[in-house]
Amino acid sequence: MGKLDGRVVIVTGAARGQGEQEARLFTEEGARVVVADVLDEQGRTLAAELRALYVHLDVGEEADWTDAVAAAKRAYGRIDGLVNNAGILRFNALVNTPLDEFMQVVRVNQVGCFLGVKAVAPELTDGGTIVNTASYTGLTGMAAVGAYAATKHAVVGLTRVAALELAPRGIRVNAVCPGAIDTAMSNPARLDPDADTEETSRALDALYRKLVPLGRVGRPEEVARLALFLSCEDSSYITGQPFVIDGGWLAGVTVI
Numbered sequence: 001m002g003k004l005d006g007r008v009v010i011v012t013g014a015a016r017g018q019g020e021q022e023a024r025l026f027t028e029e030g031a032r033v034v035v036a037d038v039l040d041e042q043g044r045t046l047a048a049e050l051r052a053l054y055v056h057l058d059v060g061e062e063a064d065w066t067d068a069v070a071a072a073k074r075a076y077g078r079i080d081g082l083v084n085n086a087g088i089l090r091f092n093a094l095v096n097t098p099l100d101e102f103m104q105v106v107r108v109n110q111v112g113c114f115l116g117v118k119a120v121a122p123e124l125t126d127g128g129t130i131v132n133t134a135s136y137t138g139l140t141g142m143a144a145v146g147a148y149a150a151t152k153h154a155v156v157g158l159t160r161v162a163a164l165e166l167a168p169r170g171i172r173v174n175a176v177c178p179g180a181i182d183t184a185m186s187n188p189a190r191l192d193p194d195a196d197t198e199e200t201s202r203a204l205d206a207l208y209r210k211l212v213p214l215g216r217v218g219r220p221e222e223v224a225r226l227a228l229f230l231s232c233e234d235s236s237y238i239t240g241q242p243f244v245i246d247g248g249w250l251a252g253v254t255v256i
């Protein structure tokens, strides 16, 4: 028995990184997954491997959401879960952040999550689940990622409101708040096909050894396991909460 047997789950930003690991784990646990992304080639390849459905979905485009929901219903007849995972990161001090850049981040991270809830919730079966991907920076500040942190705080707020509004239908809405996770977002070397990923991961671990109490960067598979917990019956009495997965980074600082 899988933890998601018979359930249909849409995962956005699923072509790589945490979304890819969520698509893989959810499939292993018996779900029929809709792999959604703007990286069509990578998304299609993954979907073919998982025997899943691929949809081109730019999360900032309302019409794309309408098409994705229709495609999921056509293929599987129902939708039981959504993982709003797609996101982008830009580095800039606030005073140097062009408005266009700020709005680009808002469009994907914040509007994307809002449109996902808006388009999918009415189609979710009662008892369905939504997992929004916020961040460690959805709960605390971090210099040089002002646009990103603002959107991730917004995702936590959106999660709480959606949980209240959808609870009467038994739909649970929670957020995952990862710290530093070893994907292309934190480790752009992963995008270089010639890079030795083991070596770049070791370099990232070394960087986080001093910052993170558990002494290493997180793995996308670890975030996928949290998203699974929040998408299955194991979390049946949990809704409206942000879940930090950061190796203890947010717990505080060590001074001696």
Ligand code: NAD
Pocket (backbone or CB within 6 Å): 012, 013, 014, 015, 016, 017, 018, 019, 036, 037, 038, 039, 057, 058, 059, 060, 085, 086, 087, 088, 089, 108, 133, 134, 135, 136, 177, 178, 179, 180, 181, 182, 183, 184, 185, 186, 220
């Ligand atoms: P990633 O860059 O490997 O994956 C992001 C995915 O989102 C990519 O597949 C990308 O194509 C997709 N995407 C980007 N814009 C999109 C759009 N407009 N529509 C649809 N898909 C789009 O990074 P990741 O670490 O796997 O990121 C997944 C989520 O986790 C993001 O929301 C990110 O903000 C969050 N997060 C990541 C970290 C980290 O350290 N990696 C930490 C905290 C939170």
